[in-house]
Amino acid sequence: MAFGKGHHLHLIDGSAYIFRAYHALPPLTRQSDGLPIGAVAGFCNILWNEISSEKRASGATHIAVIFDHSATTFRNAIYPEYKANRPPLPEDLRPQFPLTREATRAFNVSCIEIEGYEADDIIATLATQAAEAGGSCTIISSDKDLMQLVRPGIDMFDPMKSRTIGPDEVFEKFGVSPDRVVDVQALAGDSTDNVPGAPGIGLKTAALLIQEYGDLSTLLERAGEIKQPKRRETLVNNAELIRISEKLVRLDDKVPLDIPLETMEITAPEPEKLLKFLTDMEFRTLTRRVAERLKVEVPAIEAAPAKAAAAAPAAVEQDRLPFDPSTYVAIRDRATLDQWLARIAEIGHVAIDTETTSLDEMQAELVGISLAIDPGQAAYIPLGHKQGGGDLFGSASLVEGQLNLSETLAALKPILEDPAILKIGQNMKYDYKILARHGIRMAPIDDTMLMSYAMQAGLNQHGMDLLSEKYLGHQPIPIKSLLGTGKSQITFDQVGVDDAVKYGAEDADITLRLWQLFKPQLHQNRVTTVYETLERPLVPVLADMEMAGIAVNRDTLSRMSNAFAQKLAQLEDEIAETAGEKFNVGSPKQLGEVLFDRMEIPGGTKGKTGAYGTGADVLEDITTMKDSHPQGAQLASLVLDWRSIAKLKSTYTDALQQAINPETARVHTSYSIAGASTGRLSSTDPNLQNIPVRTEEGRRIREAFVAPPGKLLVSLDYSQIELRILAHIANIPSLQQAFQQGIDIHAMTASEMFNVPLDQMTSDVRRKAKAINFGVIYGISGFGLARNLRIPRAEAQGFIDRYFERFPGIKEYMAQTVKFAQEHGYVQTLFGRKIHTPEINAKGPGAGFAKRAAINAPIQGTAADVIRRAMIRMPEAIKDLPARMLLQVHDELLFEVEEAAAPALIEVARKVMEGANAPIVSLKVPLTVEAGQGRNWAEAH
DNA sequence: GCTCTCACG
């Protein structure tokens, strides 16, 4: 039956409603996994009230929900800045949009969106059609932009305030009748939509003007008659802007729609489909209401542990279940194992922890696996516990009563790889790698360490013992109590099974409890997106990089070590001769005494511990005293040489040989994801992020990092990423422009500061500007810059003053960032990562440190976020190339690739890196990536 | 285990 007289259409402004529900309702998460669903819940309630006749007071016969399709519409063609100042979508709201569309379909309600048009335009079109067909229409929205549609046959209903909006309410809001609302809006503009309007004219004035002149076109025609000179001038000068604004605010009621109104007639939902959706969302009350109304049985929603939903504050739980090791189960037979696996499959998640013989995942042997499914319900599967051995003759044998390792892993594999079963761990990268070496790639995963990191970076570390004490009030069994310390330390395979059950199961139990606590807090802390897009997906990526390792040429290192040893011995002789006595050059204490006590060189300063400082800067100063202290100058110079070589030998050429894995013949570092407060990774065992590069001699160590035959190393690094981010965040147009035009940024800074044309730039002036640019990133101080540039402090301060004069935005950024930190206790990156600054309001020197750290953190952190995003996307992007990602060095990614594919790799990887900020963050500066390739890292870099 | 020094971005 065609839509017409007697029919009543309800149009729900879906997008607007979700926003309102999101902001008006307390945050609500799905009990089982913490998925944010508050807005979906609010949306479903209103939808049900609309279609169920229990509340059909409004008498709707037809209904449709309208959504915005995409951010850009025809209005952007008229005015590119339209809605350009919209804040980014809250992270816990984003996933609710698709759910809301799903909900609409589950309720059997029309769900309409058209590309290029806003929901408002579609609503205007449908409402007009309904009114013209002789029926009526109510728009369920309180959006003032829709008020222009109110007329006979069309009204609005504000669902949050439960009130109808008719011509009177519109007049109340705009001071004019609905048909003149557009005129008022065009004059007054709208800051939320970034509609310009006439400058200085607000709603009140606009309404007055329209009341006086009747409508906008008359007003603009007769603008010259306005008595107030300022107003008159504004209207005359901005006539064009006002006309554009009018086009922006006027809704298009002629959207090409091919959806007859009669298809929107309310029909009963299919009970099965609707209830499935509602139970999936775990809406208990609504599920019951709907089921009762539809006269079907109320489906059960599995009762999740109450604590998970309690949204306890970040503190010790009050009524927690005590830890009781006697309840932990040892899984020693197949039947028990199968029972546990069945329960895990039923519940859909499991906390897991592996026990091994080493902290080095590449050499560790699996000893046992712990599982936990609920607080207090945890088990340990002993697999590789041994007895005997240790002496020359007896080889260790497996303890009896253990399941077979490979059979157990085969039984676990389907669960651990099941996409519907969540695997929860503390520092999952470790367990992921252990199991990956046995052919199991766990997915999906959650990591309590990374959850803590997303919420608490800067406040505390994120190790399990600390988290357990802080959040669960429980001190876990110290590993030392099982393994001992020092020389007599044993490995976990030698621990008794009974002890291992208590220890291992407890770890899984703790992890599970932390997860239950953290899951809802992620979204309360507004870091769900950070966790989901920057932390969690990085785990398998880093695991693969670490397992890949990098080929290191032992012979090269060994030859260098030998050469260094000779050179060191030679220098030691010369040093003894110059000093007139033999002493340990490696002892700063002895060196200080020789220089400042015996040779009486001035300028020796003792630090907190009473020892003389003998750092490189101090020694370098002494080398300049050739006239007054020729011997001292020579000694300092020799020691500097000795130090640099000793460093290269001990830390690099010697240590790296040790780090070569005997099985893979490669070096496997381990990245710490949650170590640095800013979001940077760090690299340990060995640290491959500080391989020398700045000096020629040091750089040769990189020649030992090689590509296997037939392959090449490819290095891609972001150029000046932190300065670019600073230019964006602090919004410095001249710096942004320089980056857009590819101008040498340090030279450009120097030119601005010292009034030197670019083509007359000297290297010294440029060097100073470069130091200042870096200083700014670090939270510049006159003292620090003076020391770095070795110039008087007053001169350094003068540079800084001039810099701030030329780039006032930087000073403003610094002040604003510090202020934000003082008020909130944290700062944020562009991607929403929080870095806490607990010392910012401290008294004393601590506050100075904290201020500079607060200034630096958003810049360093944003850069860290960018490369994290690139790394996460990289495996998919290069999956068809014979290449793999090996290392990350903060702004550099190092790949190994078959020779012929190097150009293709560079093209693909560069694209990923240069676009890594999009689409979450758009930058006013381009990110550019420089690439190199070669047989070794020195050539590639 | 702490301090000093120095390698990197």
Next chain:
DNA sequence: GACGTACGTGAGAGCA
């Protein structure tokens, strides 16, 4: 006006 200062890391050696 004085105070102490560039931001973020990890590792080796000396020393208590």
